[in-house]
Amino acid sequence: MHLIFYLFVFVIIGNGVHMHMCLWSPMQRGEFDISTPGAHPCYRKIAPCGNINASSSSPRTSLVAGSKYNVEFQQNLNHYYTGQPGTLDVSFAVGLNPSENDFRVLHSFSDYNSMNQITQTNFSIEINLPNEPCNECVLRVRYLSNNPEEADHGTTFHQCSDIKLTQGSLNTLKEDKEHKIELIKKINKQRNDDPHDCCVPDSYVNAFFHSIPAIDYRSEGLIFYDQKARQMRVTVTVNGGHGNTTYDSVFDMWMNFTSGYQYYYNRNTGKCDLYGLDYWNDWCFGNKYNQSEDFVAADIPCSSPFGPSHQCNQWRNGEFLFETYASDKCLPSSISRPSGERINYVEGRIGPILPSTFVPNPACLKQKKMKHASPRWMQFHF
Template identity: 75%
Template sequence: MHLAFPLFVLFILGNGVYTHICLWAPMQRGQFDISTPGAHPCYRKIGPCGNVNSSSSSPRTSLVAGSKYKVEFQQNLNHYYTGKPGALDISFAVGLNPAEGDFHVLHSFSDYNAMNQITQTNFSVEIDLPSQTCDECVLRVRYLSNNPEEDDHGTVFHQCSDVKLTQSSSNALKPKKSEEKTEKPIVQHNEDPHDCCAPESYTNAFFHIIPAIDYHSEGLIFYDKKVQQMRVIVTVNGGRGNTTFDSTFDMWMNFTSGRQYYYNRNTGSCDLYGLDYWNDWCFGNKYNQTEDFVAADVKCTSPYGKTRNCNQWRNGEFLFETLSESACFPSSISRPSGERIDYIKGAAAPIPPSTFVPNSVCMKQTKVKHASVGWMRMHA
């Protein structure tokens, strides 16, 4: 596990089916809603486009063929699986409703371990659009979780957008070039002596900021591998309201019972969820994570650790740091956008069992808002 909740805004799930990936640039087919991570329009599992078809009159986003374009989407829940870490990708196909075999991948990157599946992580990925023009074509984003706990209609989540590729005045005068498909080199992930795991019984505080949306939160994390339980307390944007954007929350995660409770302190409401598999708080390929080691004993980037040194790992745009002089204590996780989580006051010590006991309101909750198919079979 890398973090109790990563570089995203943390929300509770909404009612009904569960959201896993949403696409807004270009806008996805059909309805769209990311106000909460449970919005019905964003759950689309059946390939190639989530069982949502297009028509000749469907809205289309007009883009310039051969140009660069930033695809913006959200991994709305995290289902990282250490047994076989997954990936996210962006692909393209020509046609109104192309078949799976018509899509070719333009960009892909590894999934990352958020541990807490109740997460929202926004991505902005620049791609090179195909140089061919088309009146009816599809740009698609997928989340390939590989998580067997999420296998109802497979383990892949889809979101498609209808687009039109036009010819600009600049490329209209240029001779057409034949499309060349280049194979991307296979990245060899190697273990490193610095790969490590946080102490089995560990607590720390954190600060999380997302400058682009003026988001900030702070809280505490309690992590106990031996009993396979976690607790997270988080105050979002001051915690003076009742919504997912400005309240204070408790989360209790018991991976033995498979239950996670999400309690809003300001409203007194509690929601029950079913959990995926437990993941250790580890860094590096030695522990089947998806980060590659970058550097040892360099100055920490955290503003709370300027005088300390860190070891660094990287997964795509995510930079992970641990304190080099301690037992793999997390220091920070950051992205080029300025979004970051900084960890402070880490301590390896036994955690009282009472820390992991949900309050009485949660213990009375029997309605499940989200659970995998396997979880429902075992706990229904």
Template identity: 65%
Template sequence: MFSFFALFLLMIVYQNVQSHLCVWAPVQRGGFDISTPGSHICYRKPGPCGNVNASSTSPRTTLTAGSRYRVEFQQNLNHYYTGQPGSLDVSFAVGLNPSESDFQVLHSFSDYNAMNQITQTNFTVSVNLPNQPCDQCVLRVRYLSNNPEEEDHGTTFHQCSDVKLTASTDDTPHSSGPSEEISPIVPPIRQNDPHDCCAPESFTTNFFHIIPSTQSHAQGMIYYDKKAQQMRVTVSTNHGQGNTTYDGTFDMWMNFTSGYQYYYNRNSGACDLYGLDYWNDWCFGNTFNQSEDFVAADVRCSGGRSPHERCDQWRNGGFLFETYANNQCFPASISRQNGERYEYFEGRTEPIPPSVFVPNPVCVKKREVKHASPGWMRFHL
């Protein structure tokens, strides 16, 4: 643990403002806020609906029974656990406030290793709605993290949306468009592969991130040190001159020994303190208990920044992971079927000065914790 934390441990104030899952299509009960990672309004844990009940006058989204509907939501913080990778699912139940046993899973897919807790990943999942009209019914999204560090009221996060299904006026199948997640619910068969690998124990790499659907982009640098269990990410989004996650410049310091992660806004000077989950290596493939399945070896990289490079590939649902085939398992890209992609380039294994992992002094003085697991709180307070 950093010695300069000692003076602040007893003065930290825990705010129960954790946020992990937000649904806006159909809109979740009680509204939503995805302007920042860790938004209070989206943290709901107890099943079946996060302790948020509906009434007969609650707002409802009207959908067509038997149609195909695109559910849109965000994993507001990532809690990937290599010990037992989790999943996300969409389910449906009839009734005003149905019980857990009433829900039927319509679609399920694996969690993915974002290599960083502070991520905001948007998902679009097409589901076939039941072909039976109902005035009061519920569409639910869950994040089953399986992460022991998130064990308060269980390790699953719930969001429920109140809907009404009306009868179709014709026999034509309805659809709201394509989706990145349309595979059937089939439990994956995990297999090891000789190409499974881990990135160097200490490396730096530049990255570029693009999200076509929102016409946004970001660029930055990653510093990774497995032996010290520390990582730092610097990122500038869009032109980098604002104060929001959509347009700003940020530093993230992650110390998995102390359990602290800081999220610093360079432009505003504000810093948020997070309590971390377990360390997740930059490894690829089931050999290392990740949830990526090997796809191909020594193929042309999909990224535009390295058109002549060769890559090895792994897949997890809608995510394609690539490493450079002839360069020590350096990450090359993470891409999705919706066009979103991270590209990593100019990776190096040079020593990282310890000063890189020292947070800004503003962060060290931070007393309030924006997110921390119960285990983290027991350790520190």
């Protein structure tokens, strides 16, 4: 379990429907909308393309065969499942409306554990486009969550984009073949446990500072984690906290995994939203605990400004680099991405947390309308 809140500025809260993934480069089929809460175009599960077919007159993005291209999309909700961690992938098929068997994977990477399912994360993935000119072909992004809580119409989310590949001036067949071989190696790689893999203390409180320089975003707050009680609380102030919106207010999140309820409270407006939680995940690092992370290094200088005089251990999951202080306590130090986005943790306090910490604001206890919950959650609670 890794505490990553507001990984991108688009923290769009659901409004009674599921929203899990949207693709804009190249533009997805059908409607596209991430500007309002509950954007239905981001929820498409039926293979191979979310039950949306194309026609010969459908809008089509023209790209160069054999060239490199950045696929850009957003994971709208995080459904990490430690029982069988999921993946995200980019695939390609020739044809107007190809079948599932026609698609071949160009790039695949592991899901990451953000802990908070309402976290939304943007990805920009560089791929090698096939060196196969075609007038009608499809580029697809999938989120294979493997989470049984999300099992209506399966546990995979799809977005397809109609493209055209034109003949390029360079022959990149060799490069494309080498890329496919490397992809197969990565997919088949045996993930190994490491003696440094660890979990944070059962009862732990710390502070965090989150920054995204590219969009001048910053937030800070406190994390209360109680493994035995299966409860968490997070307080966060976004961009100074002087406004009323997702981008500039102050929030409390109470998560009770025994009851299955998560409350999301805006202190400045007094509004509280209710969510149904997925499964509890321990706050751990490394493949030993099914976190889809490979151990990188031990006892190296911490990259966090709060720990330059300390030594850290590192794990990596794709572009996410996780650091903990190099001690038997497994205290988190930072999370970073190549884009410059960082979450720095301040070494916190180990020990019991007052039960009153996990009691939601009275306004939340009055909330009965569910913003988002999985079909399985709804089955057992209503």
